[in-house]
Amino acid sequence: EVQLVESGGGLVQPGGSLRLSCAASGFTFSSYVMSWVRQAPGKGLEWVSSISGAASTYYADSVKGRFTISRDNSKNTQYLQMNSLRADETAVYYCARGDYGSGWDFWGQGTLVTVSS
Amino acid sequence: EIVLTQSPGTLSSSPGERATLSCRASQSVSSRYLGWYQQKPGRPPRLLMYGTSSRATGIPDRFSGSGSGTDFTLTISRLEPEDFAVYYCQQYGSSPFTFGPGTKVNIK
Numbered sequence: 516e517v518q519l520v521e522s523g524g525g526l527v528q529p530g531g532s533l534r535l536s537c538a539a540s541g542f543t544f545s546s547y548v549m550s551w552v553r554q555a556p557g558k559g560l561e562w563v564s565s566i567s568g569a570a571s572t573y574y575a576d577s578v579k580g581r582f583t584i585s586r587d588n589s590k591n592t593q594y595l596q597m598n599s600l601r602a603d604e605t606a607v608y609y610c611a612r613g614d615y616g617s618g619w620d621f622w623g624q625g626t627l628v629t630v631s632s
Numbered sequence: 633e634i635v636l637t638q639s640p641g642t643l644s645s646s647p648g649e650r651a652t653l654s655c656r657a658s659q660s661v662s663s664r665y666l667g668w669y670q671q672k673p674g675r676p677p678r679l680l681m682y683g684t685s686s687r688a689t690g691i692p693d694r695f696s697g698s699g700s701g702t703d704f705t706l707t708i709s710r711l712e713p714e715d716f717a718v719y720y721c722q723q724y725g726s727s728p729f730t731f732g733p734g735t736k737v738n739i740k
Binding site for chain 2 (some may be wrong): 621
């Protein structure tokens with residue numbers, strides 16, 4: 516059974532940093548593109564970042580230079596290092612498994628990041 | 633960046649009715665990389681359709697997708713009570729992998 520479990524969310528002050536993790540199980544992790552998608556309270560889905568199995572990285576313009584996505588295929592885990600966080604980045608952050616052939620077919624339950632003083 | 637626009641923003645329908653949701657792209661999207669997701673309150677998105685018209689695992693056949701180029705459609709042939717939710721389209725062929733703003737399907 517495919518499972519994606521996010522962790523690392525919490526309360527952080529504006530300008531602060533946080534590192535999210537997504538632990539994967541039930542599939543060959545290294546074969547898939549992994550992504551982070553966020554959803555602000557009451558808003559729609561916003562793509563944040565993706566990383567291929569070979570560690571090519573992609574970022575939304577809004578986070579480029581502040582966020583870093585990475586993965587450890589030996590630990591079946593992807594990460595999102597978030598620096599210089601802003602209040603408007605308060606959101607639930609979802610981890611998603613992607614495949615060009617079958618869409619983004621599995622999602623974690625999400626982890627809440629609250630940026631507030 | 634490919635901008636996706638969805639219409640209507642809100643669709644009020646009754647169980648048993650047909651629902652047609654539209655997704656329009658600012659530039660051509662490969663039909664291989666257009667997906668639809670359903671999201672209910674407090675839950676993560678669920679993949680419904682990928683590659684425009686392929687149903688994801690476990691998705692009932694009352695859901696169908698069509699389209700090409702810049703115009704795509706998700707059709708629910710007969711709405712069931714569990715179908716009232718928000719629906720998002722997404723293009724995942726080229727970065728940035730954008731989502732549409734969503735269509736909320738609520739009970740009339």
